[in-house]
Amino acid sequence: MKTEPIQPARIAYTAEAQPPSAPAFGDIYHPAAGALAQARHVFLGGNDLPRRWRRRDRYTVFETGFGLGNNFLATWQAWRDDAERPQRLCFVSLEKHPPRRDDLARLHHRHEVPHLAAQLVAAWPPLTPNLHTLSFEGGRVTLLVGFGDITRLLPELSAEVDAFFLDGFAPAKNPDIWDCRVLKGLGRLAAPGATAATWSVARPVRDGLVEAGFRVERAPGFGSKREMTVARFEPRFQPPRLGAWQPAAGLERSAVIVGGGLAGCAAAHALALQGWQCSVLETHAHPAQETSGNPGGLFHGVVNPQDGAHARFNRTAALHAARAYAALRAGHDIAGQWDGLLRLESAPDGADAALAAMQATLDAQALPPEYVQAIAAADASRRSGLSLRLPAWYYPGGGWLRPSDLAKALLASAPGVTWRGGQRVAGLRHDADGWELLDADQQVLARAAVVVLANAHDAARLLRPTHWPISRVRGQTTSLPDTTPGLPHARLPVAGSGYLLPPHGGQVLCGATTQPGDDDASLREADHRYNLDQLARLCGAAPQVPLASLAGRVGWRCVSDDRLPVIGPVVDESALGAPRQRLDHARYVPRLPGLYLYTGLASRGITWALLGAEVLAAWISGAPCPVESDLRDAVDAARFVSRAVRRAS
Numbered sequence: 013m014k015t016e017p018i019q020p021a022r023i024a025y026t027a028e029a030q031p032p033s034a035p036a037f038g039d040i041y042h043p044a045a046g047a048l049a050q051a052r053h054v055f056l057g058g059n060d061l062p063r064r065w066r067r068r069d070r071y072t073v074f075e076t077g078f079g080l081g082n083n084f085l086a087t088w089q090a091w092r093d094d095a096e097r098p099q100r101l102c103f104v105s106l107e108k109h110p111p112r113r114d115d116l117a118r119l120h121h122r123h124e125v126p127h128l129a130a131q132l133v134a135a136w137p138p139l140t141p142n143l144h145t146l147s148f149e150g151g152r153v154t155l156l157v158g159f160g161d162i163t164r165l166l167p168e169l170s171a172e173v174d175a176f177f178l179d180g181f182a183p184a185k186n187p188d189i190w191d192c193r194v195l196k197g198l199g200r201l202a203a204p205g206a207t208a209a210t211w212s213v214a215r216p217v218r219d220g221l222v223e224a225g226f227r228v229e230r231a232p233g234f235g236s237k238r239e240m241t242v243a244r245f246e247p248r249f250q251p252p253r254l255g256a257w258q259p260a261a262g263l264e265r266s267a268v269i270v271g272g273g274l275a276g277c278a279a280a281h282a283l284a285l286q287g288w289q290c291s292v293l294e295t296h297a298h299p300a301q302e303t304s305g306n307p308g309g310l311f312h313g314v315v316n317p318q319d320g321a322h323a324r325f326n327r328t329a330a331l332h333a334a335r336a337y338a339a340l341r342a343g344h345d346i347a348g349q350w351d352g353l354l355r356l357e358s359a360p361d362g363a364d365a366a367l368a369a370m371q372a373t374l375d376a377q378a379l380p381p382e383y384v385q386a387i388a389a390a391d392a393s394r395r396s397g398l399s400l401r402l403p404a405w406y407y408p409g410g411g412w413l414r415p416s417d418l419a420k421a422l423l424a425s426a427p428g429v430t431w432r433g434g435q436r437v438a439g440l441r442h443d444a445d446g447w448e449l450l451d452a453d454q455q456v457l458a459r460a461a462v463v464v465l466a467n468a469h470d471a472a473r474l475l476r477p478t479h480w481p482i483s484r485v486r487g488q489t490t491s492l493p494d495t496t497p498g499l500p501h502a503r504l505p506v507a508g509s510g511y512l513l514p515p516h517g518g519q520v521l522c523g524a525t526t527q528p529g530d531d532d533a534s535l536r537e538a539d540h541r542y543n544l545d546q547l548a549r550l551c552g553a554a555p556q557v558p559l560a561s562l563a564g565r566v567g568w569r570c571v572s573d574d575r576l577p578v579i580g581p582v583v584d585e586s587a588l589g590a591p592r593q594r595l596d597h598a599r600y601v602p603r604l605p606g607l608y609l610y611t612g613l614a615s616r617g618i619t620w621a622l623l624g625a626e627v628l629a630a631w632i633s634g635a636p637c638p639v640e641s642d643l644r645d646a647v648d649a650a651r652f653v654s655r656a657v658r659r660a661s
């Protein structure tokens with residue numbers, strides 16, 4: 013999917029009692045009779061809510077046109093007020109011109125539901141393209157908001173929608189959002205028995221809904237509108253969902269996760285938030301003792317001129333991580349620093365040319381400064397307290413943290429997770445009842461219909477695939493006492509070729525080596541030398557110290573062939589190769605029932621762990637997917653099979 017730069021909403025403020033308007037569309041955001049009153053009458057009432065969501069586990073609403081968020085706020089308030097509310101409310105909404113946070117704050121400062129409006133304003137993301145997940149009520153209310161054109165984003169959504177709120181500016185003023193192809197796209201997302209409501213009774217809207225498989229009726233309208241449209245999804249034919257994207261439905265909602273590093277703990281957290289009971293089986297007694305046991309690591313986004321899958325996944329993940337980690341930090345001790353990170357850019361044609369190219373990329377993609385800024389070396393030096401010679405990407409939401417603290421916080425904040433340390437899974441067995449996880453004596457450690465292999469490289473030993481697209485890349489870090497003469501002290505984490513963290517607990521961490529195919533677990537002086545040389549290149553200074561005195565740590569990154577994580581149901585290799593079998597897209601590749609992979613976190617586990625886990629949890633539970641479909645394809649565990657088939661043909 014090609015990324016489109018986001019143009020924020022231009023909002024005209026009128027007299028106090030008048031609704032704000034959008035000059036670009038020549039329309040008001042809501043009727044003068046009240047945004048929340050309209051939401052309650054047209055969208056909640058028109059979809060027979062709250063009655064229809066009662067006693068449901070999850071209820072999903074989809075809205076065309078987020079506007080200023082009043083329909084979301086009214087729905088959230090109705091959910092809070094209802095004693096029989098669903099366990100989880102997912103509100104999915106698309107908006108081409110989202111409001112800036114300042115506008116939202118100004119418009120909502122005397123809101124009818126002030127406590128909810130204030131939370132929405134506080135969580136409002138930087139206006140970067142595509143999907144953002146905002147989480148409220150301890151994860152029970154989710155707003156999945158997509159910034160961009162609906163015709164581009166709607167086909168990229170994976171969700172099963174119970175109620176549609178068709179809003180947006182009037183069909184005559186904003187025909188795109190009411191286009192019959194958009195309305196048809198709703199049918200693809202509709203759950204059995206889904207309903208829709210809109211204040212519009214325009215003929216093309218009603219006809220479009222009928223064509224999309226809805227039975228439409230008129231109902232009394234709101235305010236000055238005599239009538240509105242309500243609809244029920246009753247299609248003559250609904251194509252079945254493709255196998256690979258089917259949630260693990262009909263099963264009792266419990267899963268076993270193998271591996272208690274960042275991937276396993278994040279997977280347990282994400283599934284628990286979807287109401288699943290999880291057991292985490294881990295060889296070590298405590299979480300995050302292997303690669304995730306590093307004393308510190310960086311998290312931040314990525315910018316590249318093409319804005320390909322790698323940059324997009326990193327952007328969504330970094331913004332999501334910054335929000336989620338801020339919430340986790342409020343209740344848990346997580347060592348780290350959260351107020352920005354610098355990533356130096358190489359400058360083969362000089363610093364000025366590099367900075368100009370960086371700024372041109374930001375301008376072309378209209379990436380907002382709350383996400384990333386291109387800054388000159390002098391500015392980077394001022395922020396970091398170092399003497400830097402290269403321009404830098406400054407990520408205000410980036411930082412560093414101790415991964416084991418994060419892993420523990422994820423487990424501690426997830427209801428219904430059982431930690432089973434000291435349990436090494438030696439084998440897997442499948443029968444009609446599901447999966448058995450075996451120890452070295454072939455004794456059953458656990459049984460489950462759903463198993464997630466989050467055990468890094470060891471997943472290959474359990475699966476024995478014919479092709480394993482993930483390599484082990486050794487990395488050694490170096491730690492020095494912060495009193496070491498000549499050691500630079502950074503105020504912010506700085507990365508480039510190598511990285512340097514600010515002093516913490518009397519130590520300064522720098523690193524790291526990158527050594528594919530190297531299995532040596534011992535600390536090597538040559539690698540400390542390499543790290544200090546990198547440090548000197550990074551910030552022009554490195555201490556002269558006896559290498560034998562240095563501390564450090566060795567770990568192995570799991571790096572996939574395309575440097576993206578590996579997520580989703582495991583390929584059923586025994587079902588490959590049938591005559592005329594279609595395998596050119598991951599969605600056609602046959603999978604093993606109930607067996608999922610979550611690995612390949614490379615050197616980005618801190619940034620990716622949570623978003624990747626939520627993609628996995630959506631896959632398993634059927635919740636709306638937090639990334640666009642093409643991005644999910646890009647991380648799908650079956651992509652290597654379909655790619656090989658495409659290359660061969």
Ligand SMILES: Cc1cc2nc3c(=O)[nH]c(=O)nc-3n(C[C@H](O)[C@H](O)[C@H](O)COP(=O)(O)OP(=O)(O)OC[C@H]3O[C@@H](n4cnc5c(N)ncnc54)[C@H](O)[C@@H]3O)c2cc1C
Binds near residue numbers: 293306437466569614
């Ligand atoms: C030197 C170095 C520097 C890094 N720097 C950064 C950084 O700055 N930022 C960043 O984001 N990332 C960084 N990373 C990468 C990051 O550490 C990883 O992406 C992340 O830790 C991977 O987490 P994981 O859970 O997939 O793997 P692991 O942490 O290795 O967890 C896998 C777990 O599975 C368990 N296990 C394995 N087999 C079994 C079995 N059969 N039964 C039960 N349990 C099993 C293991 O004991 C282990 O606890 C760095 C990595 C290295 C090596």
